[in-house]
Amino acid sequence: LTTLVDTPGYMPGSNQEHAGIIRHGSKLLYAFCEATVPRITLVIGKAYGGAYIAMGSKNLRTDLNYAWPTARCAVLGGEAAVKIMYRKELQSSENPESLKKQLIDEFAEKFENPYVAASHGTVDNVIDPAETRPMLIKGLEMLENKREKQLPRKHGNINL
Numbered sequence: 001l002t003t004l005v006d007t008p009g010y011m012p013g014s015n016q017e018h019a020g021i022i023r024h025g026s027k028l029l030y031a032f033c034e035a036t037v038p039r040i041t042l043v044i045g046k047a048y049g050g051a052y053i054a055m056g057s058k059n060l061r062t063d064l065n066y067a068w069p070t071a072r073c074a075v076l077g078g079e080a081a082v083k084i085m086y087r088k089e090l091q092s093s094e095n096p097e098s099l100k101k102q103l104i105d106e107f108a109e110k111f112e113n114p115y116v117a118a119s120h121g122t123v124d125n126v127i128d129p130a131e132t133r134p135m136l137i138k139g140l141e142m143l144e145n146k147r148e149k150q151l152p153r154k155h156g157n158i159n160l
Contacts, residue, residue, distance in 0.1 A: 001037050002136060003056040006045030008077060025054055032060045036150065038143035040136060043067040043114065043123065048077050058122050063146065064139045067114035067123045068132075074112040078104040081111075 032039070032054070040063060041056035052073065056062045067073065074081070082103045083090075093099045110116070117123040127135050 001032075001035055001039045001056070002140075003039075003041045003062075005041060005043045005047050005052060005055045007048065007051040007055055008046045009048035009051045025050070028054045029060070032056055032062075036148040038063050038140060038146050040064045040139050040143075041066070042132065042136070043071040043073060044129075045071060046077065047071060047073045049075055058124075063143055065122070065124045066127050066132075066135060066139075067117060067125075068129050069114060069126055070129075071114040071117075071123075071126075072108070072112040073114055073117040073122065074107075078107040078112060081107055 039056060039061075043052075043066070047055070047057075047067075053059050056065075058065050076084070079100075082100055086099075086103050090096045090100055090103075114123055114126045118126050125135075
């Protein structure tokens with residue numbers, strides 16, 4: 001199971017909740033958690049919040065997790081995070097747009113950087129996009145004989 005991730009996250013709001021975003025997202029989580037085949041994830045763009053977790057993050061016991069240098073991995077995107085974390089500073093600033101841009105750049109460097117994710121172990125390796133195919137092939141070859149044993153049970157508990 002190879003997943004290429006570029007997700008800005010789940011859209012917040014009551015419309016999404018009424019449309020069943022939690023129910024549909026839980027189906028994807030369940031499928032990833034139940035999969036016993038080799039699982040490789042490659043973050044090629046944005047990977048934010050719960051949507052990234054549902055797309056095959058290390059939290060779901062993915063076997064290999066790669067990212068391109070241009071990837072962005074974080075709980076929130078920089079703009080949303082800055083609006084929340086620095087609301088008062090932005091309101092009282094004489095030049096809020098300039099400050100906002102500076103804070104977004106700082107947030108991106110400190111928290112969204114794929115090398116930071118790799119240092120925390122949420123990404124195994126940051127790879128050059130030109131090396132994507134060989135790295136995926138090498139990973140699949142390494143995991144070719146993977147056998148994942150799960151405890152026996154009568155049935156799963158999927159949220160439909």
